[in-house]
Amino acid sequence: MIRRVSGPHVHLVGAAIARVLLGVGALHFYLSNYSHRAFVLGPHSYLTHTRGPTLYSLAHSPASFEVVFHLGIVAAAAFTLFGGRPLAAAHAVMFWSAYARNPDIFDGGDTFGRIAAIILIAAITNAYFAPGAKRRRDHLKPDSWSSFAHNGAVVLLGFQIVVVYLSAGLQKATGSPWIAGSALYQISQLRDYAFVHWTPLLTNRAVVVPLTNAIVVLEVGFPIAIWTRARVPWIAACALMHAGIAVTMGLVGFAFNMWAGLAICLTDEELIRAGTRLPSRFRSRAVQRRQRTRAPATPAPLR
Amino acid sequence: MEAAPRAAVSHHVIRRTAARTNVRAAVVWAVIAVYAFAVGVHVMPNTAIRRAFARPANAVAVPLFAQRWNLFAPAPPTANLSTLMLVRYTLHGVVHTSQLVDLSAKVRRASTWRPWAPPRLVRVVSKYNVAFEEQAWADEREAFRHNIRLNAKLPAWFAGEVARRRARNLTEYGRVLSAAAPAGAPAGAAIMSVRGLVVRTPLVPFAQRHSKPQTATIALADPDAPARLVQPGVVGGRGTMVVFDSGWLSYDKGVAEMAP
Numbered sequence: 001m002i003r004r005v006s007g008p009h010v011h012l013v014g015a016a017i018a019r020v021l022l023g024v025g026a027l028h029f030y031l032s033n034y035s036h037r038a039f040v041l042g043p044h045s046y047l048t049h050t051r052g053p054t055l056y057s058l059a060h061s062p063a064s065f066e067v068v069f070h071l072g073i074v075a076a077a078a079f080t081l082f083g084g085r086p087l088a089a090a091h092a093v094m095f096w097s098a099y100a101r102n103p104d105i106f107d108g109g110d111t112f113g114r115i116a117a118i119i120l121i122a123a124i125t126n127a128y129f130a131p132g133a134k135r136r137r138d139h140l141k142p143d144s145w146s147s148f149a150h151n152g153a154v155v156l157l158g159f160q161i162v163v164v165y166l167s168a169g170l171q172k173a174t175g176s177p178w179i180a181g182s183a184l185y186q187i188s189q190l191r192d193y194a195f196v197h198w199t200p201l202l203t204n205r206a207v208v209v210p211l212t213n214a215i216v217v218l219e220v221g222f223p224i225a226i227w228t229r230a231r232v233p234w235i236a237a238c239a240l241m242h243a244g245i246a247v248t249m250g251l252v253g254f255a256f257n258m259w260a261g262l263a264i265c266l267t268d269e270e271l272i273r274a275g276t277r278l279p280s281r282f283r284s285r286a287v288q289r290r291q292r293t294r295a296p297a298t299p300a301p302l303r
Numbered sequence: 304m305e306a307a308p309r310a311a312v313s314h315h316v317i318r319r320t321a322a323r324t325n326v327r328a329a330v331v332w333a334v335i336a337v338y339a340f341a342v343g344v345h346v347m348p349n350t351a352i353r354r355a356f357a358r359p360a361n362a363v364a365v366p367l368f369a370q371r372w373n374l375f376a377p378a379p380p381t382a383n384l385s386t387l388m389l390v391r392y393t394l395h396g397v398v399h400t401s402q403l404v405d406l407s408a409k410v411r412r413a414s415t416w417r418p419w420a421p422p423r424l425v426r427v428v429s430k431y432n433v434a435f436e437e438q439a440w441a442d443e444r445e446a447f448r449h450n451i452r453l454n455a456k457l458p459a460w461f462a463g464e465v466a467r468r469r470a471r472n473l474t475e476y477g478r479v480l481s482a483a484a485p486a487g488a489p490a491g492a493a494i495m496s497v498r499g500l501v502v503r504t505p506l507v508p509f510a511q512r513h514s515k516p517q518t519a520t521i522a523l524a525d526p527d528a529p530a531r532l533v534q535p536g537v538v539g540g541r542g543t544m545v546v547f548d549s550g551w552l553s554y555d556k557g558v559a560e561m562a563p
């Protein structure tokens with residue numbers, strides 16, 4: 001048990017990817033509500049109360065509201081690009097403030113993003129994909145408070161994503177439309193989520209039943225699968241499911257946030273191995289350097 | 304001669320380092336355990352365990368980590384809910400009432416128009432649609448319990464109770480309608496009041512998936528008809544009904560415009 005949080009930093013690549021995806025998810029949230037920001041978050045919003053302490057309650061005038069809202073965008077962008085604990089804290093405070101001002105506009109993905117942003121304050125999110133990442137990796141000290149906090153945050157985020165899938169999966173498993181396999185057909189008719197008109201495709205029992213049941217199996221099986229050899233394909237299947245939800249139901253921000261949660265479940269070795277399979281223009285410099293320094297496979301001399 | 308004390312010192316350092324490691328690990332695991340307990344109980348279904356530990360668990364989980372993961376579970380909605388809006392305004396000294404404006408359709412169009420970054424206005428309107436539908440059914444059950452006929456004049460105490468339960472939602476709903484009202488009135492008109500009707504249109508069940516879905520025909524004969532809890536027959540179409548009527552609410556000029 002102690003070994004899981006002590007020793008060297010784990011899941012540094014996953015934490016960095018999670019940071020980028022959560023940051024993009026938060027930026028997506030801010031920018032998709034940009035044209036209606038005064039109506040949903042401003043001092044003259046339709047809401048007459050707040051959920052908790054929020055920086056938006058300090059903004060009594062439209063001008064001060066604009067400052068707070070744009071600070072949120074700047075914090076999310078800086079967190080995405082640079083990472084690190086102070087920026088994680090700044091982003092978490094700004095994102096929490098938006099939530100406390102108006103929880104109505106937060107979907108499940110934003111809720112996960114809000115919780116993950118708080119947890120990532122303890123993690124090292126800038127050891128990869130950030131300026132100065134190499135130098136930072138060279139100075140990491142195992143068994144320091146920093147490493148304990150980082151490894152603990154990784155465990156917490158892993159636990160949180162397990163809670164999401166297990167809770168959603170078990171509740172689905174008790175619902176008759178999910179068991180009967182017709183839930184997706186029902187959802188496809190909901191006008192609030194009708195981004196792709198795919199109801200005719202789902203009238204086919206051979207399509208809708210396996211798809212619906214696969215979602216329940218993926219979610220319920222997730223906590224077990226991530227401890228087995230099936231972890232990588234299972235996570236890939238979950239990522240694909242979120243891509244499908246983003247396209248068909250318009251829940252793009254939800255996908256970014258859930259992909260972030262999935263990335264933290266993969267080890268550095270798994271992510272670097274996946275990175276080496278990418279076309280060279282998409283590969284990070286760290287992965288390319290690692291490939292270059294690998295010894296060339298020369299044939300053994302003949303004797 | 305010098306080897307023995309050095310060994311003793313290094314042994315002491317190793318023990319101290321190990322103790323420090325164990326303390327740090329214990330602190331981190333304690334935090335993880337508290338979080339796991341609080342969130343685990345917080346998201347748990349309503350069981351005896353949840354009831355027993357809900358208070359300490361929620362004290363930790365709710366302030367910062369409140370969450371609910373019933374994503375279309377246990378069953379997805381069985382109907383589409385829409386808000387239809389009426390706007391009353393004066394133009395050149397004459398009072399007019401607008402045609403029914405399908406506010407839900409407008410905010411849905413605004414979303415599908417930007418599929419990669421849809422604004423969350425749909426969630427705002429749907430929140431009140433869902434809340435009013437739930438309240439309508441709850442009020443109806445309550446009325447049956449007290450032997451009150453919904454299609455007759457409601458007793459004052461019951462009407463007061465219903466109004467009290469809906470007060471906050473109704474205030475905010477009025478602000479949402481006010482924010483969207485300029486879209487329902489011509490330029491230069493002075494808006495006086497707004498009114499929202501929540502219409503429920505059932506989905507086609509899977510067993511009837513090959514049948515053609517009916518389009519609801521909306522016909523509101525009298526814009527001043529009194530607000531009722533449930534008004535069957537106001538809207539045509541199979542199973543379609545008005546589940547909530549806000550009545551005329553005063554227009555709130557101070558709320559930021561929605562402009563779907």
